[in-house]
Amino acid sequence: MKKLIINHQSVPAIGLGTWHMGDNPQTRKNEISAIQAGLNAGARVIDTAEMYGAGRSESLVGEAIRDYSRETLFLISKVLPSNASIGRLEKSLDASLKRLQTDYLDLYLYHWRGTTPLAETVAELDRLTHTGKIRAWGVSNFDYVDMQELLQLPAGQNVAANEDLYNLGSRGTEVRLQAWQEAHQIPFIAYSPVGAGDSLGANMTASPAVQAVAERHQVSTYQVLLAWAIRNPNILVIPQTSDPSHAEANVLAGNLTLTKKDLIELDQAFPKPTSEPPLAIL
Template sequence: MQTVKIGATSLPAVGIGTWHTGDDPQKRPAEVQAIRISLDHGVRVIDTAEMYGMGRAEEVVKEAIQGYARDQIYIIDKVLPENASHRQLERSLDQSLRRVGTDYFDLYLLHWRGSVPLSETVDELERMVTKGKIRHWGVSNFDVADLQELWQLPAGQYCVANEDLYNLDERGIEFGLLPLMKKHNLPLIAYSPLAQADTISGQLTTDPLLGELAANHQASVYQIMLAWTLRYGNVLSIPKAGSPEHALANIQAAAITFTDDELTALAKRFPAPTSKQPLATI
């Protein structure tokens, strides 16, 4: 499996996303099993957040990681912007730690910008590193101007990742943002890499080119979409897996490599942006 380095840690380039995990109690056993199957097959990263189901996703993660060595799992969590203050951040962090059942997070992200000054949030994140409650911190849903503001802060250089929406249907970050991140060696965590493929305007699951590439690689359209996000490296992609079958398919997608002709065809069918786009979020 391809790898990506976050901080000083090399990680498999496909992780586990948990958005909407825990929303349906009947699906919980399959969601727990999907996480365990992923860990059993070499996946290390689990990405969650206090916002996801208002803690329910974190509780599913807690159940799923029981019996696994903590130092073999890389857990990412996120704080809501309204909780990212001197008064509230540590309290929110402690609640998330309890729900996940761990005494530290490997990476803790500001979920998106809010009204709390960025300098205040960064000060608190640094304080949590000093206290040992998080190993590293980063940001999410940050655009060019946000990162430039962050890097002006005394501790801004300690940000180790930015998590943004990125998939075949949303390539806007390739103009401006990704080149800037590459220049600063800041890895991307790509959320929703499968683009909610059945519901978006592109109807990607029935796209003829994606179907042709899937047949050529003996893969599914979803696997082609996921592999595409990893094509240039320095990306950690975090698809959700609601079943063991989906989990295994996600892992296998990391082994897909495209020819230059295939990449050219994909770029023609799903063009890269030619100007700055508003940052896409969902």
């Protein structure tokens, strides 16, 4: 199973996303089972955020991981821009920890840029790494220019990851950002690696090229999309599903290595942009 290093820890390159989970009491049992199925299949990373369901996603994760050894997990959550000031950030973190039923996060991300000065948010995130409540901090929805600015700050070099939208049909971060992050040893976390239940996701799975690759390897089209997204060693993907069997299959896609022929066909069907587009954000 492919792995990468985040904050000196080796983790499988396919983790578990939780956006849109925890909102519906009728699907809660299945969602918990899906998280557990993913963990049982070999996943370590669970990605959530205080924004997801106004904390309900974090509470769901806390329930799902109750019987797992904390040391075997790599938990990521995110702070909203409105809570990213010196006066509010630690309180927000404490609330996330309580919902997750843990006393620390492995990685805490600034969800996207807001009105609080970046220097203030980064200084507070860095301070929190000395409290024991977070092991590392990072950012999300930052583009190349944002990352350049970040690294100029006094504690900016301590950034442990950046999480952006990335999949076969949305490749803008390949133009500059991904290579730059790899050169600076900053892991890239890809959200919505198989789309987000939208037309793009449907277009990718319906693509004759994707289907042909899936048929050759006797895997699902989703597994092809995930294997493609982690073909480079600096990328972690966090697909979300509420279906336990789908969650297991997602994680097992980490064992699939695409051939040169596969990659050429997929590249021809969904070419990398020739110039850098605005950062794609959901």
